[in-house]
Structure formats: structure tokens, C-alpha cells
Amino acid sequence: MDPKSLAFFAAGIGAGLTIMGGAAGIGRLAAAAMEGIARQPNAAGDIRGAMIVAAGLIEGVTFFALIVTIILAIKT
Amino acid sequence: MTALLLALLLQAAPAAASPKPAAEQATATAAGEQAEGPAAVIMHHVVDQPLRLGPLTLRSKHLVFFLIAALLVIVAARLAVRSYHGGKVPHGIGAAVEAVVLFVRDDIAEANIGHGDGRRFTPLLCSFFFFILVAALLGLMPFAATSTGNLAVTMGLALVSFAAQQYAGMSKYGVVGHLHNLIPPGLPVWLLPIMIPVEILSMFTKPFALMIRLFANMLAGHMVVTTLILLISLMAQIHWLGGVAMAPVSIALSLFILLLEVLVAFIQAYIFTLLSAIFIGMYAHPAH
Numbered sequence: 001m002d003p004k005s006l007a008f009f010a011a012g013i014g015a016g017l018t019i020m021g022g023a024a025g026i027g028r029l030a031a032a033a034m035e036g037i038a039r040q041p042n043a044a045g046d047i048r049g050a051m052i053v054a055a056g057l058i059e060g061v062t063f064f065a066l067i068v069t070i071i072l073a074i075k076t
Numbered sequence: 077m078t079a080l081l082l083a084l085l086l087q088a089a090p091a092a093a094s095p096k097p098a099a100e101q102a103t104a105t106a107a108g109e110q111a112e113g114p115a116a117v118i119m120h121h122v123v124d125q126p127l128r129l130g131p132l133t134l135r136s137k138h139l140v141f142f143l144i145a146a147l148l149v150i151v152a153a154r155l156a157v158r159s160y161h162g163g164k165v166p167h168g169i170g171a172a173v174e175a176v177v178l179f180v181r182d183d184i185a186e187a188n189i190g191h192g193d194g195r196r197f198t199p200l201l202c203s204f205f206f207f208i209l210v211a212a213l214l215g216l217m218p219f220a221a222t223s224t225g226n227l228a229v230t231m232g233l234a235l236v237s238f239a240a241q242q243y244a245g246m247s248k249y250g251v252v253g254h255l256h257n258l259i260p261p262g263l264p265v266w267l268l269p270i271m272i273p274v275e276i277l278s279m280f281t282k283p284f285a286l287m288i289r290l291f292a293n294m295l296a297g298h299m300v301v302t303t304l305i306l307l308i309s310l311m312a313q314i315h316w317l318g319g320v321a322m323a324p325v326s327i328a329l330s331l332f333i334l335l336l337e338v339l340v341a342f343i344q345a346y347i348f349t350l351l352s353a354i355f356i357g358m359y360a361h362p363a364h
Contacts, residue, residue, distance in 0.1 A: 056347040060285065063292030070299070074115045 004075055011073035018069060022062035026055050114306055121302045122295055124226055142223035145211040149203070180205050180349060188353040193244070193360050197353070200240055204233065205349040212294060212341030216334060225294035227287070234287035237352045241282075245359035257362040282355050286348055293344045297337040304330045 033051040037044045127137040134140050152173060159170030166174055180202050186194035208224055215222025223229050245254035258275040259268070304326045312319025 052343060053347060053350060056289075056343050059293070060289035060347075063296060064288055066296065067288070067292055074119055076115075 007072045007075040011069045014065065014069035014072065018062055018065040021065075022058060025058045025062075029054050029058065114303075114310065117306055118299055118302050122225060122298045124221075137221045138223045138226040138229065141214055141221050142211065142226075142229055145207060145214050145223060148210050148214075149206045152206070176205070177202055184346075184350050184353045188350070189244075189357040190361055193357075197240065197244070197356055200236075201349050201353055204237070204352060205345050208233070208290065208345040208348055209341055212344065213338070215294065215298070216337055216341075222294045222298065224290055225298060227291050230287045230291040233290070233348070234283040237286060237348075237355070238280075238283040240352065241279075241355045241359050244356045245362075248360060254359065257359070261363060282351075286351060290344055290348055293340055297333065297340060300333050301330050301337075304333065 029051060033047050036047045124136050124138045127134040127140055152169060156166065156170040156173035159166040159168060177198075181194065181198045184205075185198045185201050188194075189197055211224045211229075212222060214220055215225065224233075242254070245257065248254075249257060258279070259271060263271060308319050308322045308326050311322040
């Protein structure tokens with residue numbers, strides 16, 4: 001198994017794991033936001049703002065892992 | 077986008093002309109010899125390259141678009157200020173810029189830094205917001221490049237944010253006082269050997285995270301669009317009808333991703349500015 005094929009293999013698995021973690025986190029966040037808006041519709045604006053900020057931060061962490069998989073996937 | 081599509085299809089044309097060896101090569105390895113491999117094509121479209129304008133060759137496309145974005149921000153700001161002359165109510169671009177500046181001042185700066193210091197740091201936060209937004213939106217045009225998709229540019233922005241955080245702490249408490257404020261109040265003495273390295277490290281990881289977050293968000297969007305359009309030529313290498321069938325799917329998905337990129341541009345500008353304001357507030361008003 002030469003290093004390049006191992007790197008591609010690892011990049012594929014890494015991308016899958018990355019999206020699992022990111023989607024799970026943002027999914028829980030969205031569920032909590034929906035519930036909050038359902039309980040208090042006139043707080044919808046504040047909840048939406050906080051949700052977007054938190055989603056951006058979680059996505060930022062996901063991108064750290066994504067950068068590592070991209071470095072593996074473009075290995076020559 | 078159509079230019080990108082044409083360029084990639086033209087790259088695939090010599091491969092599709094000879095179907096059998098091309099199919100074998102496409103299934104064997106990713107790095108073929110008749111054209112660059114997919115990885116190289118993707119990197120070629122997101123990495124910095126020289127810009128050729130007729131006889132002139134500018135060495136860095138990202139730098140050129142960095143300067144264009146900066147000029148646009150300065151020109152917009154100047155035009156906005158001019159619409160205030162003579163005590164008039166601002167109209168046109170002045171009203172638009174004023175709306176955004178008020179948003180940054182009230183919801184980002186003063187909410188996180190406090191009233192006096194918030195006004196002091198509002199120009200810096202407005203610069204962050206406008207520049208990141210304009211640079212990201214410029215990168216969505218055809219033949220343009222996103223200058224914040226370059227690690228050097230985002231490192232520069234993160235360094236300015238870092239300098240602002242240190243200035244916020246040191247101008248109020250002095251250098252020693254600022255470093256002393258890093259220690260949370262009411263901490264047991266035996267935790268100090270752990271907390272001091274952790275706090276000093278977190279002083280550096282915060283701007284580092286800002287840098288990587290902005291860079292990765294800008295990079296990922298363009299890579300996804302390039303990959304989707306590259307799929308057309310990859311399918312065409314197997315059989316030319318595959319390319320024809322893939323084209324509407326790829327273009328529809330690319331359109332969706334590009335619309336998402338517009339949203340991401342606004343969100344990332346807001347998040348960079350908000351986090352800078354939060355960190356500046358943490359150092360300007362530490363919990364006592």
C-alpha cells in the first residue's frame with residue numbers, strides 16, 4: 001500500500017467523519033432553536049441571530065478538520 | 077461560471093476524443109497524463125496565480141483583488157461621508173453605509189465592549205466587516221478571485237485583530253496589568269501553573285482560529301463549485317453522453333452553492349467582526 005493510496009483512503013474516511021460531527025452538532029443546535037422559537041415566537045429574531053453565530057462557530061471547527069482532509073486528498 | 081465550464085470542457089475534449097485509453101486512465105489513477113488530474117485542476121482554481129492582462133503580468137491575483145476590495149471600501153466610505161455635507165439627511169449610498177455602520181456599532185461593538193470603548197473600536201470593526209464582505213462578494217464574479225481565500229490575507233486580518241485585543245488590554249491596564257488580568261478571579265493557587273500557560277496559549281489561538289475559519293470558509297465554497305463542474309468532464313471521460321447528462325445537474329448544484337456562498341460571505345464577515353469584538357471586550361473589561 002503506497003503512501004498516496006493510503007492518503008486518499010484516509011481523506012475519504014476523514015471527510016465522512018468530519019461531516020458526521022459537524023452535521024450532528026448543527027442539527028442539535030437547529031432543533032433547540034426551533035423549540036425555542038416555538039415556545040416564544042416573539043424571541044424569534046434573537047434566537048435566529050444566536051443560532052447563526054453558533055452555527056458559524058461549529059462550522060469553523062469543522063473546517064479545521066476539513067483542511068486536514070484536503071491536504072491529504074491533494075497529495076502528489 | 078460558463079467560462080469555467082467551457083475551460084473545463086475544453087480540457088476534457090482531447091481525452092473524450094480517444095474513449096478507450098482515456099477510460100482506462102481515468103479509472104486507473106487520478107493523475108492522468110493527457111490532462112492534469114482532478115486534484116491539480118481544483119488546486120489550480122483556488123490557489124494564488126499570476127494575473128495576465130495583455131502585456132502586463134501581475135504576480136498575484138489575490139493581491140490585485142485585495143487592493144480592489146480595499147479601494148471599493150474606501151471609495152464607498154468617502155462617498156457616504158460626502159452625502160452628509162451641509163447637514164443634509166444622508167441619501168443613497170450614505171444611507172446604506174450608515175445602516176451597516178449603526179448595526180456594527182450598536183449590536184456588535186457596544187453590546188460586547190461597552191459604551192465608551194465600543195465607540196473607540198467601531199472604526200476597526202467596521203473596516204473588518206466591510207472589507208471581508210466586499211472581498212468575499214468580489215470573489216463570486218467570473219474570472220475574479222477571493223482575496224480572503226489566501227492564508228496570508230486572513231493572517232494579516234487576524235494579526236490586526238490580535239494587536240487590537242492587546243492594545244485594548246494594555247492601554248487600560250498597562251502591560252503587567254493586562255497580563256495579570258488573564259488570571260480568572262477566585263482561582264485556587266495550585267491551579268496557577270496550569271492556568272497561566274493555558275491563558276497565554278488562548279491569547280494566540282483566538283486569532284489563529286479567526287484566521288483559519290475565514291480562510292477555510294472562503295476556500296471551501298470555491299473548491300465545491302470547481303469540483304461540481306469538474307464532475308462534468310470526469311463523466312465525459314467515461315462517455316460523452318455522461319458529460320451531457322451530468323451538465324444540468326452540476327450547473328443546478330453549482331448555482332445553489334454560489335447562492336449559499338453569498339450568504340456565507342455575510343455570515344463570515346459578521347462572525348469575524350463579532351468574535352473580534354468579543355475578544356476585545358474580554359481584554360478591555362475582564363471579569364473582576
